[in-house]
Structure formats: C-alpha cells, structure tokens
Amino acid sequence: MTTPGTELTVTLSGGSADDAQKVVRALEPAFGAPDELPTDTNATVHTATFAAGGAGPSQGSAGHLSAPVTVTVQGTPEAVEKASDTLARAFSAQDQGVSSGDQERERQLLLTP
Template sequence: MSDTQLTVTIDGGGADDARVVVRALEGAFGAPDALPSDDSATVHMATFASEGRTGAGQPRAGRLSAPVNVTVQGTPLAVRRARDTLAGAFAARDAGAASGDQEQEWQLLLEP
C-alpha cells in the first residue's frame, strides 16, 4: 500500500454530496478512481491511489445539501491528510477512529 492510498465511504445525502466530499480530497490526493455517480445508491465509495502529493493542497469543497457520514481508511499518513483536509473544508465532527498495524480508519460527520 502506498503512503497515499485512501478509501472513502460516504453515506447520507446523495450522489451530489458524495461528489462534493470527493472533490474536496482531490487537492491532497489527486483524482480518485471514479466520482460517485449512482443517484439511487445510499452509500458511495471512492479510492485515491496517487503518488507524489506532499501537502494537503487547497480543498475545492462545494456545499453539502445534507449531513453525511464519511469513513476514511488507509495508511496513517493518508488518514491524517484526509482528516485535516475535510475538517478544513467542512464543519466536521469526529465520530470515532480505529487503528491497526498498518492501517487506520477514521469516521466523521460532515454538516452543511
């Protein structure tokens, strides 16, 4: 796993809200594997696996239409970057974290 690999799971809101969250992370991680697009889905996922991003970058956040729950999972560095980026772009509340040997998971609630 590279030091920037990150999986993001988003529930609540709709596909538009999921795209807003994913776009906010692009400054720190580059383009995801795909943008959320299924308007009927209740959970959206994106994976970032780019190399060479050294800073958090400038978040390109839009506005959320509803609260969304976000889970970020990856290396400690990637999770820390995602947490910092999302907290800088949205009103965010910590909803818990878990750590393993080489991966971390962090959950947060983003509010409009």
C-alpha cells in the first residue's frame, strides 16, 4: 500500500545503483522527479516514490542496463499502467504479473539489457 498522496512507488532489485537510476529517470518525464534517486551502491533493493503530478509522456530511451532488473510498480491502476507502458518503451520489458486491490494495483516487470 502506498502512502497517502503518493501516486507511484517503484521497487527495483537486480542490477546496480546506476541501473536503478536509469529506470527511475525513464519514469521522470511521465511522473516528475521522485523523492530521491537510488544512490546506495551496496543496496540490493532500491525504492523511489513519485508524488501525484508529473510531466508529459516519456520520450526516448533511458540507456542500456548492465544486468536484468526486476521492477515492481505500485499505485493507482492508471499510474501503474502509465509506468508499465513507459518502461516497456524505454527498455526490453517482460510482464511478470499483476495484482489488484480495491484502489491500488501492483505490477512486476523484468527489464533486460
């Protein structure tokens, strides 16, 4: 469950902090800036939260990943669809499944280099 006022929470595992930053930056055109960029090079899981609002549609590629990254996006159904579509345009993405609650949705994607 996301915190009140939060539109999208992104959890990333696999890859490096640099890979996590590329994924988060790919979402910025659609959602605006996150609370903070993943920077801990020792972390095995990175998280970013995007508040309601944001800019227009995503443009172009965010760069190549060094390793596969598992991404879980959680938020409103509209935000999760928007994030999934944005990531699928920016990276090679494989849908790993979706679960829905009353007002939130969660989708897992595998992004590959």
